[in-house]
Amino acid sequence: MFLINHIILVVLWVLFGIFHSVLAANWWKRFMERRLGLRYKYYAFSYSVFAAVTLMAILLYQVYLQSNLLYVAPAWVKLLLCLPLGTALVIMGIMIKKYFFALSGISVFYKEQPPVGELELDGMNRYVRHPLYFGTLLLIWSLFFIYPFVKNLLACLIITLYTVWGAILEEKKLSAQFGEKYKAYQKHVPMLLPRL
Template sequence: MIVFEHICLVFLWMLFCIQHSVFATAWWKQKMFILLGRSFRYYRFFYSFFAFLNLVLLLYFQFAINSPALWKVSGLLQLTSLATGLSGLVIMLSCIRKYFSVVTGIKAFAREKNQVAILQTGGLHKYTRHPLYFGTLVFIWSFFLLFPLVNNLIACGVISVYTLVGIHIEERKLINEFGESYKLYTRRVPRLIPRFPGRRHKLGQSFQETI
């Protein structure tokens, strides 16, 4: 029974990620635009709302599984995981706060005209092109190290693969949207792992661009 529940968890996480990606594609949005017409402006809001609802239900199922631990967590590992986990959470919340109205689609309810998209290169974006993804990965893997259960490992594994694939897709969209400006930005700032000013980065620079 436990094995079956973990197999279901893998399937549900994969389904969640695939659904999340498909509903965000230009092809699907074009279909929704034709179907919804002027009401399409609210698509992002309902897309985000149902994604959040599905995530809550998925996490409820995940934590309801009586999953075995892979090892016993030491005191040092607990402290380290808490420190890195809180750091990742702070990065996530900082990004979410900055893009909340855009990510959730709430701006569709505002009576202001559509604003031209601006390439974000300040703040955390000076160190990594995708700070939200970086913070998310740091947070979830820290959580796994703190609670090394099989169900948490499954979630971390699927989310990590989904994130790395999603970054490649998003990069293509950003190049199409911002053109040469984004290409120049990619030469200065690493894709995922932050690079801080003054840090020697010649060693491993090619590795940065692979992820």
């Protein structure tokens, strides 16, 4: 049962990544726009709700899954790891607050619409092209080293692969949207891990 439950966890994370990628893909959005017509304005909000609910369900499954501890981290290591964990939470909080209105689709319920996206070159984007993805990686790996269970390692590996893949897909969208300006930005700022 131990092995089966961990395989289920892996499958859930893989399916989450696949659904997340397909539902956010431009080709799928164009398809849905043709199918939904005027109701398409609710697509981003519906997608955000679906993503949030499925993410919470997977996290609940993972939290309550019985798993083996890979090693016992000393208290001082756990305390030390609170620094990158706190940093990750701050980065993610800033980025979510900055983009929530536009990306969540909640703006469909307001008369005032968010401005069309511009290429962000300041703030955290001076150090890394995808600060939210960097914050995500920092968060999950900090949590793994604090709570080094097999289930958390499996989740970290899959989320890391998906995050890198997602960043590569996002890079293609941004290159198409911003052209040479984005290509010049790519040459000077790393994609996921800021330079020390």
